Amino acid sequence: MMVTKEELSAVLSQFNPWWRGEGMAGLPKWRRAAFREVYRWASAPPTARAVLISGARQVGKTTLMLQAIEALLGAGVPAASILYATFDHPVLKLAGVDALLEAWREREPRVEGPEFVFLDEAQFIRDWGTWVKHQVDFRRDRRIVFTGSAVPLMEAGQESGVGRWHTIRLTTLSFYEYIQIKRLEPVLPPLPTVRSLRELFAWSPADFFRTGEIGAAYTGHFHEYLVRGGFPQTVTLQSITQVQRLLREDIIDKVLKHDMTALFGVRRVLDLEHTFLYLCLHDGGLLDMTDLCANLQVKRPTAQHFIELLESTHLIYRLPPYSYGKEVLRGRFKVYLADAAIAPAVMLKGKAILEDPSALGVATETAVFKHLFTRYYAQNVRFSYWRGKKDHEVDLVAEVGGEVVPFEVKYRQQHTGLRDLKGMMELFKNPRVARGYVVTKSADDFGLVNELPREMGGDDGRHPLILRVPAPLLCYWMGAAELSNDTN
Numbered sequence: 001m002m003v004t005k006e007e008l009s010a011v012l013s014q015f016n017p018w019w020r021g022e023g024m025a026g027l028p029k030w031r032r033a034a035f036r037e038v039y040r041w042a043s044a045p046p047t048a049r050a051v052l053i054s055g056a057r058q059v060g061k062t063t064l065m066l067q068a069i070e071a072l073l074g075a076g077v078p079a080a081s082i083l084y085a086t087f088d089h090p091v092l093k094l095a096g097v098d099a100l101l102e103a104w105r106e107r108e109p110r111v112e113g114p115e116f117v118f119l120d121e122a123q124f125i126r127d128w129g130t131w132v133k134h135q136v137d138f139r140r141d142r143r144i145v146f147t148g149s150a151v152p153l154m155e156a157g158q159e160s161g162v163g164r165w166h167t168i169r170l171t172t173l174s175f176y177e178y179i180q181i182k183r184l185e186p187v188l189p190p191l192p193t194v195r196s197l198r199e200l201f202a203w204s205p206a207d208f209f210r211t212g213e214i215g216a217a218y219t220g221h222f223h224e225y226l227v228r229g230g231f232p233q234t235v236t237l238q239s240i241t242q243v244q245r246l247l248r249e250d251i252i253d254k255v256l257k258h259d260m261t262a263l264f265g266v267r268r269v270l271d272l273e274h275t276f277l278y279l280c281l282h283d284g285g286l287l288d289m290t291d292l293c294a295n296l297q298v299k300r301p302t303a304q305h306f307i308e309l310l311e312s313t314h315l316i317y318r319l320p321p322y323s324y325g326k327e328v329l330r331g332r333f334k335v336y337l338a339d340a341a342i343a344p345a346v347m348l349k350g351k352a353i354l355e356d357p358s359a360l361g362v363a364t365e366t367a368v369f370k371h372l373f374t375r376y377y378a379q380n381v382r383f384s385y386w387r388g389k390k391d392h393e394v395d396l397v398a399e400v401g402g403e404v405v406p407f408e409v410k411y412r413q414q415h416t417g418l419r420d421l422k423g424m425m426e427l428f429k430n431p432r433v434a435r436g437y438v439v440t441k442s443a444d445d446f447g448l449v450n451e452l453p454r455e456m457g458g459d460d461g462r463h464p465l466i467l468r469v470p471a472p473l474l475c476y477w478m479g480a481a482e483l484s485n486d487t488n
Contacts, residue, residue: 078111175479322387
């Protein structure tokens with residue numbers, strides 16, 4: 001079956017209204033924190049590379065591209081120099097990228113200056129690796145931004161495509177972005193600006209007290225954020241039932257039943273669904289492959305393959321244990337869902353997690369990890385978890401700049417003391433650990449842990465510090481500081 005140039009031109013004209021001098025109807029005015037990076041790479045790229053916007057379904061990848069196009073047009077780029085196309089449209093998918101570019105130039109003759117090509121769902125382009133290599137190497141006048149699943153694209157040209165694209169990971173909305181989109185800032189007391197958590201170690205007790213009082217107003221909204229999730233579409237819906245139905249049907253089901261079949265050829269969709277359901281029941285926990293295989297009656301290689309696919313489509317994150325070499329290979333991974341609201345939606349829990357301290361703690365830990373990952377992944381921070389003697393654990397360990405920084409989530413009503421931090425205390429014997437963070441629930445459970453024994457640092461003169469910081473404040477500040485280049 002062939003697509004005529006007239007059919008192709010008609011479809012492209014629908015997706016590119018600026019060719020007709022029209023604007024983009026319904027484009028939101030608010031912008032994700034990632035917008036600045038996308039626009040910088042599109043308008044004035046630091047090096048000759050394409051740009052991959054990678055992320056889960058419905059996190060706003062298409063909106064981000066269209067906003068970049070709007071900004072380019074506003075900066076004076078000729079309309080004829082910008083092309084947008086989505087390859088989930090059957091006509092464009094059938095025609096192929098080369099025919100699409102040819103139809104563009106027949107419809108809109110080339111003008112002076114660089115060309116801007118925005119390709120949505122680019123994983124459906126045949127032989128992407130070869131095509132992008134040619135474009136980046138030989139068409140320096142053409143700037144390419146595309147979205148889709150990173151793994152199929154990387155596999156398509158993992159040798160020839162090395163260094164040909166810059167990846168921007170788009171996660172679900174941060175708590176800060178959620179506050180912006182919900183337009184809650186005018187009704188909430190303003191928090192002090194914190195670019196780096198390290199700044200908090202210099203605060204006075206009065207600073208912690210004042211900010212804790214302010215932060216108390218954010219706690220209810222943080223809980224609502226955990227239930228609604230960070231998908232832009234779920235933020236504006238009124239009903240939690242509608243929110244969770246959207247998460248299940250328009251996001252999760254489409255990934256499991258459509259993307260997995262189209263991209264990876266998965267046939268045992270029911271087994272894949274059961275694997276994902278198992279992970280929802282064990283969000284934030286250690287992955288027990290033996291238990292998973294026994295419960296789901298699947299072989300270990302099959303289960304391992306499913307988990308890798310779920311990670312590649314951005315539904316889960318996997319954390320290795322904090323160790324190196326063979327210890328990592330023998331260790332069990334820790335699994336987090338891509339968003340705290342996914343498990344309650346899949347399990348049909350509604351707002352019930354807010355009444356369940358254990359479930360609320362798990363959701364908070366998932367949100368904290370997502371915020372830290374989003375804030376620091378571009379700085380090549382290595383994330384892991386730690387497990388020591390007598391099963392003492394630390395939820396999250398970040399390795400950055402030669403330093404090891406532990407995070408422990410204690411989201412409960414009781415204030416946190418040393419007796420609750422046995423894992424962190426044991427990890428402090430590591431000479432690379434100079435400070436740690438405990439993520440708490442109460443707005444007044446905020447400040448330095450003062451009862452640390454001075455001999456805890458050992459013979460090298462170190463005196464490690466532990467800071468307690470409420471989860472709503474940490475997540476808010478991590479989201480607000482995402483545009484900053486400061487380190488933790």
